[in-house]
Amino acid sequence: MNNYNFRVPTDIRFGKGQISCLADEIGKYGRRVLLTYGGGSIKRTGVYDSVLKVLEGFEIYELSGIEPNPKVTSVREGVRICKEKGIDVILAVGGGSCIDASKHIACAAFYDGDPWDLVLDNSLVKKALPIFTVLTICATGSEMNPGAVISNEETREKLEINHPLLYPTLSVCDPTYLYTLPKSQTAAGTADIISHIFEQYFQPNDGAYLTDRLSEAALKTCFKYGPIALEEPENYEARSNLMWTSTIALNHLLTFGKGGAWSVHPIEHVLSAFYGITHGVGLAILTPAWMRYVLNKDTEKRFAMYARNVWGIMDKNEHYEALKGIEMTEEFFKKMGLPGTLSEVGIDDSQFSEMAKEAVRTSGLQSRSYVKLETEDVEKILRSCL
Amino acid sequence: MNNYNFRVPTDIRFGKGQISCLADEIGKYGRRVLLTYGGGSIKRTGVYDSVLKVLEGFEIYELSGIEPNPKVTSVREGVRICKEKGIDVILAVGGGSCIDASKHIACAAFYDGDPWDLVLDNSLVKKALPIFTVLTICATGSEMNPGAVISNEETREKLEINHPLLYPTLSVCDPTYLYTLPKSQTAAGTADIISHIFEQYFQPNDGAYLTDRLSEAALKTCFKYGPIALEEPENYEARSNLMWTSTIALNHLLTFGKGGAWSVHPIEHVLSAFYGITHGVGLAILTPAWMRYVLNKDTEKRFAMYARNVWGIMDKNEHYEALKGIEMTEEFFKKMGLPGTLSEVGIDDSQFSEMAKEAVRTSGLQSRSYVKLETEDVEKILRSCL
Numbered sequence: 005m006n007n008y009n010f011r012v013p014t015d016i017r018f019g020k021g022q023i024s025c026l027a028d029e030i031g032k033y034g035r036r037v038l039l040t041y042g043g044g045s046i047k048r049t050g051v052y053d054s055v056l057k058v059l060e061g062f063e064i065y066e067l068s069g070i071e072p073n074p075k076v077t078s079v080r081e082g083v084r085i086c087k088e089k090g091i092d093v094i095l096a097v098g099g100g101s102c103i104d105a106s107k108h109i110a111c112a113a114f115y116d117g118d119p120w121d122l123v124l125d126n127s128l129v130k131k132a133l134p135i136f137t138v139l140t141i142c143a144t145g146s147e148m149n150p151g152a153v154i155s156n157e158e159t160r161e162k163l164e165i166n167h168p169l170l171y172p173t174l175s176v177c178d179p180t181y182l183y184t185l186p187k188s189q190t191a192a193g194t195a196d197i198i199s200h201i202f203e204q205y206f207q208p209n210d211g212a213y214l215t216d217r218l219s220e221a222a223l224k225t226c227f228k229y230g231p232i233a234l235e236e237p238e239n240y241e242a243r244s245n246l247m248w249t250s251t252i253a254l255n256h257l258l259t260f261g262k263g264g265a266w267s268v269h270p271i272e273h274v275l276s277a278f279y280g281i282t283h284g285v286g287l288a289i290l291t292p293a294w295m296r297y298v299l300n301k302d303t304e305k306r307f308a309m310y311a312r313n314v315w316g317i318m319d320k321n322e323h324y325e326a327l328k329g330i331e332m333t334e335e336f337f338k339k340m341g342l343p344g345t346l347s348e349v350g351i352d353d354s355q356f357s358e359m360a361k362e363a364v365r366t367s368g369l370q371s372r373s374y375v376k377l378e379t380e381d382v383e384k385i386l387r388s389c390l
Numbered sequence: 391m392n393n394y395n396f397r398v399p400t401d402i403r404f405g406k407g408q409i410s411c412l413a414d415e416i417g418k419y420g421r422r423v424l425l426t427y428g429g430g431s432i433k434r435t436g437v438y439d440s441v442l443k444v445l446e447g448f449e450i451y452e453l454s455g456i457e458p459n460p461k462v463t464s465v466r467e468g469v470r471i472c473k474e475k476g477i478d479v480i481l482a483v484g485g486g487s488c489i490d491a492s493k494h495i496a497c498a499a500f501y502d503g504d505p506w507d508l509v510l511d512n513s514l515v516k517k518a519l520p521i522f523t524v525l526t527i528c529a530t531g532s533e534m535n536p537g538a539v540i541s542n543e544e545t546r547e548k549l550e551i552n553h554p555l556l557y558p559t560l561s562v563c564d565p566t567y568l569y570t571l572p573k574s575q576t577a578a579g580t581a582d583i584i585s586h587i588f589e590q591y592f593q594p595n596d597g598a599y600l601t602d603r604l605s606e607a608a609l610k611t612c613f614k615y616g617p618i619a620l621e622e623p624e625n626y627e628a629r630s631n632l633m634w635t636s637t638i639a640l641n642h643l644l645t646f647g648k649g650g651a652w653s654v655h656p657i658e659h660v661l662s663a664f665y666g667i668t669h670g671v672g673l674a675i676l677t678p679a680w681m682r683y684v685l686n687k688d689t690e691k692r693f694a695m696y697a698r699n700v701w702g703i704m705d706k707n708e709h710y711e712a713l714k715g716i717e718m719t720e721e722f723f724k725k726m727g728l729p730g731t732l733s734e735v736g737i738d739d740s741q742f743s744e745m746a747k748e749a750v751r752t753s754g755l756q757s758r759s760y761v762k763l764e765t766e767d768v769e770k771i772l773r774s775c776l
Contacts, residue, residue, distance in 0.1 A: 005404075005405070005565075005626070005627065005630040005631065005634070006405065007404060007405025007406060007407075007408065008402075008404045008405060009401070009402065009403055009404070010401075010402040010404065011399070011400070011401035011402065012398065012399075013397070013398075013399040014397070015395070015396075015397040016394075016395065016396040016397065017395055018391075018393060018394045018395070018396065018646075018647070019391070019392065019393025019394060020393060021393075022393065179391075211626070211627035211630065211631070212631075213611055213614065213615070213627070213631050214607065214608065214611045214631050214634055214635055214638075217606075217607030217608075217610055217611060218604055218607045218608075220603075220607070221600065221603030221604045221606070221607050222600065222603075222604075224603055225599055225600045225603060228599065229599070240391070240597070241391065241597035241599070244391040244597065244647065245391065245597070245598075245599050245600050248391075248600055248646065248647065249600055252600075252643075257638075257643075260404075260634065261404070261405075261630065261634065
């Protein structure tokens with residue numbers, strides 16, 4: 005087991021009606037709140053009204069229209085408001101994109117230059133506003149971690165900012181807010197959760213037995229409740245289990261004592277930077293293709309372990325078990341109604357070469373991923389998704 | 391899944407050599423340190439010297455001789471030193487007893503009356519010194535939670551103090567410090583970890599599927615590595631997996647979305663308050679007896695699930711699976727060299743009636759435990775352990 009530092013200070017308020025804590029908790033930090041959200045679905049679902057009601061008496065400023073794959077242009081606008089209005093607290097109401105943009109705003113509010121500088125050099129982060137979140141999509145785990153992924157359209161980059169000051173102070177996770185999610189978002193969110201677990205599970209073991217078993221527990225939860233949430237949007241048991249799984253899938257618990265760079269996310273980040281497709285959709289297409297590509301004599305054992313412990317597949321032949329596990333994964337994504345090929349989402353091979361270069365350039369694929377991947381490997385994986 | 395508030399701010403520094411962080415991290419809070427420890431084994435093993443070396447230049451005061459089942463008398467002495475010397479930080483080097491006493495000292499240092507008052511009424515805790523720990527026994531999970539169990543010999547009480555201010559600020563968990571543990575302590579510590587998981591697992595489900603799967607992952611880790619640690623004391627993989635399991639077994643992760651009062655611990659607390667036996671030994675004796683006593687048509691399903699998911703037992707008959715799971719648990723404790731009966735540790739039935747009354751009086755056994763237990767039930771369980 006590798007040495008590991010683990011400190012996750014976010015206060016999680018999980019369950020029905022937990023939003024009522026916000027006035028007291030935000031009030032500890034001040035009265036001027038920047039409320040951030042996306043395209044306005046929170047107005048249709050009533051969450052927006054609940055927030056305003058709970059925060060009656062606070063000075064609320066709004067930054068709306070934060071896009072999926074949030075852009076640095078939104079961050080710049082948020083920073084302007086923070087500086088102009090002397091904001092005390094940022095309250096992000098939404099999913100990962102909204103929370104990620106808010107994290108970037110929170111630290112850029114104390115920085116004099118352009119916010120993008122902080123993405124290129126995280127060590128420039130010196131201070132941040134307290135961040136509160138009300139989660140309305142479960143997928144990214146951003147509600148309990150210090151990372152944010154921000155896109156820059158000018159440079160066609162999609163990069164991470166990560167700093168201990170960016171842990172949300174408090175996150176309200178009310179599973180009933182997921183009841184109104186469209187099927188497509190439930191499916192894509194579940195694919196994102198699963199991919200986060202895979203990225204940490206498919207790494208050399210180093211004796212981190214407990215961490216692997218915890219990851220399998222989280223995977224089983226996704227495979228059990230994903231289809232239920234799709235069919236019965238108001239099933240509390242399904243929504244609550246998926247919601248908590250999404251949080252622990254990326255709060256460092258499942259990488260404790262392990263390490264290594266991620267494999268599928270860097271490729272997908274380039275996909276969505278080039279084509280703007282939904283992150284979880286890209287992951288669902290790429291993941292089985294990546295699995296088949298990296299399956300070899302060395303990795304077979306781990307893929308077979310996955311198949312046995314998560315899917316209950318039992319065979320004398322490890323290679324068969326491994327393949328069967330990959331097949332089950334692919335079947336699952338299909339069952340969730342997710343596209344299985346790039347062609348289905350209108351992506352052809354015209355930019356594969358450039359995308360592969362970019363994926364390798366901006367990640368640890370070549371040096372520290374489970375199976376090291378060069379540009380030509382990434383291109384082959386993309387091609388196998390056509 | 392029940393509503394749940396989850397905030398665990400302790401900074402865990404896990405792995406070989408992590409002690410080197412202490413000077414920088416303690417230095418943030420001051421220079422005057424109260425070093426607390428137990429009977430002096432840390433001097434034999436060299437951990438004491440490592441601590442003094444790392445903290446060269448700090449003003450160190452010592453409170454040694456903290457007993458297993460730590461007494462309020464030790465706490466009083468610690469508080470005296472804190473007040474007299476203007477202590478800035480408490481550094482507990484040891485296991486749960488040492489950390490528990492240190493937590494109590496940390497808050498009693500700011501209280502004018504007798505420290506026992508805070509145990510009887512936790513709401514009197516208003517402020518606490520920062521607590522750092524260097525873990526040398528893994529068992530109680532006290533290194534990452536806000537609870538402490540303190541004994542009062544005069545009143546023959548063993549009660550908990552629990553307050554958010556009592557989370558350790560930072561805990562150094564170096565598995566190599568466990569290499570020198572006597573077999574008996576490795577065995578008793580593992581029994582304690584397992585019991586913590588059971589106390590949370592054997593509760594009504596309420597749809598907390600993920601939590602149950604995580605608990606099973608933790609149990610499997612104990613059952614796999616307990617015997618290895620016993621046979622190969624310097625097996626890093628075994629020691630590190632047990633050490634991290636002990637921490638997450640009691641940092642609220644495994645009770646997320648669940649609830650209810652504990653069953654076996656309250657009975658054991660009375661056992662060790664009356665007879666001073668090792669906590670883990672008492673738990674190993676009581677647990678299988680408790681399991682057999684509460685096994686019925688209602689609880690059978692959960693005991694069978696435990697048998698299947700943790701021990702891989704498969705049978706058409708759920709009752710058989712359940713019994714087999716209990717048997718495997720009992721066998722495991724035997725394999726760890728732990729006593730199986732109260733007679734083996736020199737305890738007879740002379741005080742069972744008084745002990746049973748006390749266990750029920752000081753716990754939620756009657757009202758909120760998995761299967762509610764009255765005084766006569768507890769007495770029967772004790773009698774079945776003779």
